[in-house]
Amino acid sequence: xxxxxxxxxxxxxxxxxxxxxxxxxxxxxxxxxxxxxxxxxxxxxxxxxxxxxxxxxxxxxxxxxxxxxxxxxxxxxxxxxxxxxxxxxxxxxxxxxxxxxxxxxxxxxxxxxxxxxxxxxxxxxxxxxxxxxxxxxxxxxxxxxxxxxxxxxxxxxxxxxxxxxxxxxxxxxxxxxxxxxxxxxxxxxxxxxxxxxxxxxxxxxxxxxxxxxxxxxxxxxxxxxxxxxxxxxxxxxxxxxxxxxxxxxxxxxxxxxxxxxxxxxxxxxxxxxxxxxxxxxxxxxxxxxxxxxxxxxxxxxxxxxxxxxxxxxxxxxxxxxxxxxxxxxxxxxxxxxxxx
Amino acid sequence: xxxxxxxxxxxxxxxxxxxxxxxxxxxxxxxxxxxxxxxxxxxxxxxxxxxxxxxxxxxxxxxxxxxxxxxxxxxxxxxxxxxxxxxxxxxxxxxxxxxxxxxxxxxxxxxxxxxxxxxxxxxxxxxxxxxxxxxxxxxxxxxxxxxxxxxxxxxxxxxxxxxxxxxxxxxxxxxxxxxxxxxxxxxxxxxxxxxxxxxxxxxxxxxxxxxxxxxxxxxxxxxxxxxxxxxxxxxxxxxxxxxxxxxxxxxxxxxxxxxxxxxxxxxxxxxxxxxxxxxxxxxxxxxxxxxxxxxxxxxxxxxxxxxxxxxxxxxxxxxxxxxxxxxxxxxxxxxxxxxxxxxxxxxxxxxxxxxxxxxxxxxxxxxxxxxxxxxxx
Numbered sequence: 185x186x187x188x189x190x191x192x193x194x195x196x197x198x199x200x201x202x203x204x205x206x207x208x209x210x211x212x213x214x215x216x217x218x219x220x221x222x223x224x225x226x227x228x229x230x231x232x233x234x235x236x237x238x239x240x241x242x243x244x245x246x247x248x249x250x251x252x253x254x255x256x257x258x259x260x261x262x263x264x265x266x267x268x269x270x271x272x273x274x275x276x277x278x279x280x281x282x283x284x285x286x287x288x289x290x291x292x293x294x295x296x297x298x299x300x301x302x303x304x305x306x307x308x309x310x311x312x313x314x315x316x317x318x319x320x321x322x323x324x325x326x327x328x329x330x331x332x333x334x335x336x337x338x339x340x341x342x343x344x345x346x347x348x349x350x351x352x353x354x355x356x357x358x359x360x361x362x363x364x365x366x367x368x369x370x371x372x373x374x375x376x377x378x379x380x381x382x383x384x385x386x387x388x389x390x391x392x393x394x395x396x397x398x399x400x401x402x403x404x405x406x407x408x409x410x411x412x413x414x415x416x417x418x419x420x421x422x423x424x425x426x427x428x429x430x431x432x433x434x435x436x437x438x439x440x441x442x443x444x445x446x447x448x449x450x451x452x453x454x455x456x457x458x459x460x461x462x463x464x465x466x467x468x469x470x471x472x473x474x475x476x477x478x479x480x481x482x483x484x485x486x487x488x489x490x491x492x493x494x495x496x497x498x499x500x501x502x503x504x505x506x507x508x509x510x511x512x513x514x515x516x517x518x519x520x521x522x523x524x
Numbered sequence: 525x526x527x528x529x530x531x532x533x534x535x536x537x538x539x540x541x542x543x544x545x546x547x548x549x550x551x552x553x554x555x556x557x558x559x560x561x562x563x564x565x566x567x568x569x570x571x572x573x574x575x576x577x578x579x580x581x582x583x584x585x586x587x588x589x590x591x592x593x594x595x596x597x598x599x600x601x602x603x604x605x606x607x608x609x610x611x612x613x614x615x616x617x618x619x620x621x622x623x624x625x626x627x628x629x630x631x632x633x634x635x636x637x638x639x640x641x642x643x644x645x646x647x648x649x650x651x652x653x654x655x656x657x658x659x660x661x662x663x664x665x666x667x668x669x670x671x672x673x674x675x676x677x678x679x680x681x682x683x684x685x686x687x688x689x690x691x692x693x694x695x696x697x698x699x700x701x702x703x704x705x706x707x708x709x710x711x712x713x714x715x716x717x718x719x720x721x722x723x724x725x726x727x728x729x730x731x732x733x734x735x736x737x738x739x740x741x742x743x744x745x746x747x748x749x750x751x752x753x754x755x756x757x758x759x760x761x762x763x764x765x766x767x768x769x770x771x772x773x774x775x776x777x778x779x780x781x782x783x784x785x786x787x788x789x790x791x792x793x794x795x796x797x798x799x800x801x802x803x804x805x806x807x808x809x810x811x812x813x814x815x816x817x818x819x820x821x822x823x824x825x826x827x828x829x830x831x832x833x834x835x836x837x838x839x840x841x842x843x844x845x846x847x848x849x850x851x852x853x854x855x856x857x858x859x860x861x862x863x864x865x866x867x868x869x870x871x872x873x874x875x876x877x878x879x880x881x882x883x884x885x886x887x888x889x890x891x892x893x894x895x896x897x898x899x900x901x
Contacts, residue, residue, distance in 0.1 A: 222659075251889065289637075289638035289640075290637075290638070291624075291640055291642070293623040293624070293625070293643065294623075294643065294644075294645050294660040294663070295623070295645070296623075317661055320661060321661055405627070406621050406623075406625045406627050409625070409637065410637050411637070411638075458636075458638065462636045462637060462638055463636055463638075464632060464636075482634060482636075482637055483632070483634055483636070484633070484634065485633035485634050487633075488633060
């Protein structure tokens with residue numbers, strides 16, 4: 185099967201909306217040129233986020249039915265994200281929007297001995313179709329669902345019904361949080377360890393923890409696969425300032441926007457490609473910071489993030505330094521950057 | 525002339541003319557290469573059903589079929605190097621493992637998690653590397669066409685590949701009706717009894733069988749030589765058979781042979797004869813080019829490499845005549861876009877093959893005419 189990577193824009197009609205969980209909207213689209221969306225695909229959606237500003241956001245295809253005539257997306261309304269989720273939540277049946285044909289960045293490989301799918305929060309959207317495909321294939325798989333509370337976890341009942349005892353559910357406020365190291369240690373102990381592929385989608389903290397544990401247990405790095413939409417960081421998003429000494433500009437980055445979007449809106453020319461912290465094309469030099477850089481990308485290595493002399497404009501942010509270091513609420517961090 | 529056809533389960537009447545440039549199913553196993561062509565030393569570039577592939581082997585000897593375009597800037601990976609269990613792009617050095625996952629990128633400490641090229645399901649069987657370029661979830665190794673005589677110890681022989689400049693369906697037509705031997709292969713296997721003899725056509729599921737017996741005839745040169753390899757000094761009349769079996773989407777194994785006339789071969793006793801199997805599997809490359817893998821296997825004088833070589837050379841000569849005809853036919857088709865195909869009674873086998881391929885294409889939601897074929901008037 186060809187990997188779907190060509191961006192072909194088209195119109196799509198919203199044919200159904202409903203709530204999939206607290207704060208999670210399920211949206212079914214009928215694209216004008218239907219195309220089956222394989223497990224792991226997403227669509228890019230062009231959204232009006234207010235004031236005529238148009239933004240492109242990526243959403244996993246939860247399910248593709250009837251040869252792609254019904255594509256289900258699910259969107260968590262994020263108080264701190266970039267305005268895309270609010271626009272998606274405003275959609276009603278009959279509305280039209282501009283979307284791409286399904287794009288594939290996260291394909292499910294063929295032939296692994298065993299599969300483990302780890303979904304953190306809304307990351308489940310990338311894994312629902314994969315789990316179904318594995319069940320149809322008769323593969324050996326396990327689906328791990330992780331969330332803060334059951335009320336906000338989309339599809340949890342549906343998945344439990346579909347996959348039975350292949351599902352493991354970890355809920356923080358039920359006292360059953362996922363202990364990442366236990367999960368990975370258990371994988372490492374099985375005879376199929378070297379042939380086990382782990383697919384994950386969720387907050388960067390969870391993915392980093394899995395990634396670290398995977399390395400510690402000497403599991404093959406290439407068997408670890410993940411999808412990021414630049415979601416979530418170590419710190420809650422807050423407003424901060426970006427200073428561009430070379431251009432003599434100072435630009436405010438609101439909690440619901442990214443540096444890249446803010447620079448583009450301010451007419452600063454930038455380079456970027458993936459817009460989700462993977463490719464490194466938007467990398468900028470950090471020449472000064474009054475706060476803490478919250479790296480949310482997967483391009484830089486841990487040691488590079490620790491040095492923190494460069495960051496990915498598309499997903500990474502800054503937060504004010506702790507009060508004892510002279511920062512605190514109401515004193516936005518100032519990040520001085522040199523663009524490429 | 526008789527034709528028997530078992531009742532078809534989905535035989536909706538079709539009034540449309542036969543497609544001239546036939547589309548190919550994607551959800552199928554196709555022979556991509558002979559096993560010895562795929563190595564761990566250097567990748568092999570081969571296009572299967574329109575999909576360019578880089579074929580190579582891991583250190584364990586497992587055959588791998590990656591899409592032949594780097595994720596980064598689409599440079600052909602088949603021009604790259606095999607480094608242990610990884611294939612390295614010849615342009616910027618990105619490395620991919622057997623599942624198509626990128627494992628190394630230049631000038632950065634991490635690897636973009638999105639970087640992956642498709643790795644297609646592969647099965648190695650019957651001396652061929654079979655590849656599935658369609659939906660991998662449907663790739664069932666049990667559905668590789670049966671060509672077991674290719675590596676069955678009761679059979680010996682060898683074959684070659686023809687890169688045929690024609691749509692794959694023209695080759696299937698050619699093999700499903702051997703009447704053409706009389707005209708195309710008059711110096712080797714052709715004889716006028718071919719077009720005089722009756723034949724039976726049957727079909728079941730995804731297979732079609734055409735059976736033709738010619739009794740009490742002179743053996744043509746090719747078969748006289750084979751009889752004398754087994755029965756030195758043989759002369760006299762023979763009973764000759766051709767039993768053609770098609771397996772979707774492109775495999776045709778032909779049970780061929782002659783036996784001393786009247787010794788019971790049509791009734792099942794072939795001990796007084798020589799039996800060969802012409803093993804053909806046709807892989808569409810593009811709409812107008814095909815990989816035609818063939819071998820001639822025999823069940824006698826298994827020890828003789830000389831006979832293996834002689835038979836391979838003889839069939840090479842015969843198939844060279846087909847290749848020339850098929851190329852000329854494709855040219856004439858392209859030069860006469862306003863003309864339709866018409867069918868003869870001898871096309872029954874080939875037309876059942878089309879029906880099966882049409883069903884497969886329909887299941888994939890694709891038309892039976894290749895999109896580039898244009899429309900006949």
